[in-house]
Amino acid sequence: MVMASVTTLASHLTSTFTYAPEFCRLSQSSHSSQRPCTRKSVSGTISASIDLKPPPYALDALEPHMSKETLEYHWGKHHRGYVNNLNKQIEGTELDKMSLESIILASHNKGDILPAFNNAAQVWNHEFFWESMKPGGGGKPSGELLELINRDFGSFEALIQEFKLAATTQFGSGWAWLVYDIEDKKLVVLKSSNAINPLVLGSYPLLTLDVWEHAYYLDFKNLRPDYISTFLDKLVSWDAVSSRLEAAKASIEGK
Amino acid sequence: MALRTLATRKTLGALSTFPQQLRGLQTFTLPDLAYDYGALEPAISGDIMQLHHQKHHQTYITNYNKALEQLDDAIAKGDASTAVKLQSAIKFNGGGHVNHSIFWKNLAPTKEGGGDPPHGSLGWAIDQSYGSVEKLIAKMNAEGAAVQGSGWVWLAVDKELKRLVVETTANQDPLVTKGPSLVPLIGIDVWEHAYYLQYKNVRPDYLKNIWKVINWKYASEIYEKECP
Numbered sequence: 440m441v442m443a444s445v446t447t448l449a450s451h452l453t454s455t456f457t458y459a460p461e462f463c464r465l466s467q468s469s470h471s472s473q474r475p476c477t478r479k480s481v482s483g484t485i486s487a488s489i490d491l492k493p494p495p496y497a498l499d500a501l502e503p504h505m506s507k508e509t510l511e512y513h514w515g516k517h518h519r520g521y522v523n524n525l526n527k528q529i530e531g532t533e534l535d536k537m538s539l540e541s542i543i544l545a546s547h548n549k550g551d552i553l554p555a556f557n558n559a560a561q562v563w564n565h566e567f568f569w570e571s572m573k574p575g576g577g578g579k580p581s582g583e584l585l586e587l588i589n590r591d592f593g594s595f596e597a598l599i600q601e602f603k604l605a606a607t608t609q610f611g612s613g614w615a616w617l618v619y620d621i622e623d624k625k626l627v628v629l630k631s632s633n634a635i636n637p638l639v640l641g642s643y644p645l646l647t648l649d650v651w652e653h654a655y656y657l658d659f660k661n662l663r664p665d666y667i668s669t670f671l672d673k674l675v676s677w678d679a680v681s682s683r684l685e686a687a688k689a690s691i692e693g694k
Numbered sequence: 695m696a697l698r699t700l701a702t703r704k705t706l707g708a709l710s711t712f713p714q715q716l717r718g719l720q721t722f723t724l725p726d727l728a729y730d731y732g733a734l735e736p737a738i739s740g741d742i743m744q745l746h747h748q749k750h751h752q753t754y755i756t757n758y759n760k761a762l763e764q765l766d767d768a769i770a771k772g773d774a775s776t777a778v779k780l781q782s783a784i785k786f787n788g789g790g791h792v793n794h795s796i797f798w799k800n801l802a803p804t805k806e807g808g809g810d811p812p813h814g815s816l817g818w819a820i821d822q823s824y825g826s827v828e829k830l831i832a833k834m835n836a837e838g839a840a841v842q843g844s845g846w847v848w849l850a851v852d853k854e855l856k857r858l859v860v861e862t863t864a865n866q867d868p869l870v871t872k873g874p875s876l877v878p879l880i881g882i883d884v885w886e887h888a889y890y891l892q893y894k895n896v897r898p899d900y901l902k903n904i905w906k907v908i909n910w911k912y913a914s915e916i917y918e919k920e921c922p
Contacts, residue, residue: 611885613843
């Protein structure tokens with residue numbers, strides 16, 4: 440009886456949250472079958488492990504600009520690896536019941552970084568990255584996003600130049616970002632190394648490009664600049680950026 | 695001595711193929727490998743060796759030279775803020791040149807001794823410090839696999855303490871950034887470009903296999919020089 444009600448609640452949550460960027464996810468790992476159900480039902484909450492969210496398109500949908508092979512390794516091995524390793528790290532700890540974003544902030548620990556940070560941040564970064572692209576992407580933004588770009592960078596071309604520069608000059612592994620700065624209420628281009636993301640830098644992420652070598656090596660070898668240009672010309676989803684900007688402003692106004 | 699130097703400078707000045715000497719600034723060129731690109735197969739593919747040497751290492755050198763020229767210019771003009779701003783490009787690209795120059799010497803085809811375990815004083819020191827070469831390799835592989843992002847794993851000798859050390863560095867930071875008396879004996883590049891085309895995400899497999907082409911003879915020479 441107890442197990443049945445847990446399962447019902449479980450499937451309800453799964454269907455509701457499949458594509459929502461929500462935090463409470465159900466475990467799809469093999470660990471869930473080992474967890475005693477009584478513990479879950481007594482606490483009243485589902486002990487949520489982090490799941491591997493697929494990109495919002497098929498793995499070959501970004502071809503020829505980003506190959507299926509790249510997606511198979513990048514999502515199927517790298518991103519999956521971060522998810523599995525994170526779940527192993529947080530199982531049975533207080534991080535286990537937290538949302539991904541909370542895990543990131545807690546393990547970042549104001550810069551005194553704890554072990555789960557790298558995996559947690561990389562899970563988040565990769566989800567955000569898949570959602571920053573779409574088949575038939577590229578082009579130009581419009582509406583309020585374009586207005587703010589013109590206001591804060593002078594022109595769309597200037598933003599592109601600055602973003603390209605950040606992505607090219609991120610030495611070693613890391614990410615290039617377009618963010619909405621919460622304090623100054625303006626758009627800013629940032630770059631970060633390894634797993635660091637704007638959540639721990641106090642700004643609202645709008646767009647990211649993965650510049651770890653694994654993101655582009657199979658398709659572009661050493662030619663990171665070509666990868667960056669292809670991302671901006673053919674893959675970037677300005678729609679996603681616009682929605683995120685709306686959400687950013689709404690959440691700031693709401694405070 | 696001064697006369698000889700003057701004569702050399704004049705001679706070189708006459709040959710316009712040494713523009714860097716004319717400016718007084720020493721710039722760098724890509725060192726040749728002592729073996730063919732395909733000679734380290736199957737441990738490291740010829741494709742990787744060629745890209746790694748001709749593209750990645752060359753790019754570090756090109757950008758290092760550019761940064762050095764800009765630095766030279768800034769120093770001549772007394773432009774301190776530009777000089778300071780250039781430091782990260784110098785560390786990154788100069789470090790990349792330093793590290794890769796060592797790396798190519800750390801590797802050798804199996805038929806030229808690559809993979810042959812160390813003998814002599816280095817072999818003895820390894821046994822003393824780590825128990826065995828296998829144990830040292832296991833330690834280096836564990837630390838190399840654990841490097842987050844890009845970097846290197848090193849076997850070094852501390853020339854002051856006369857002690858072997860295993861260390862890692864991030865990005866292209868040279869080993870000396872971890873200790874001024876550390877002398878590199880073996881460096882293993884764990885940047886993804888060093889293995890991705892062949893081993894994909896499985897860095898541990900790359901680390902397991904690279905030992906088949908590690909040039910312990912070179913490492914021993916360096917060690918014996920520091921610890922005679």
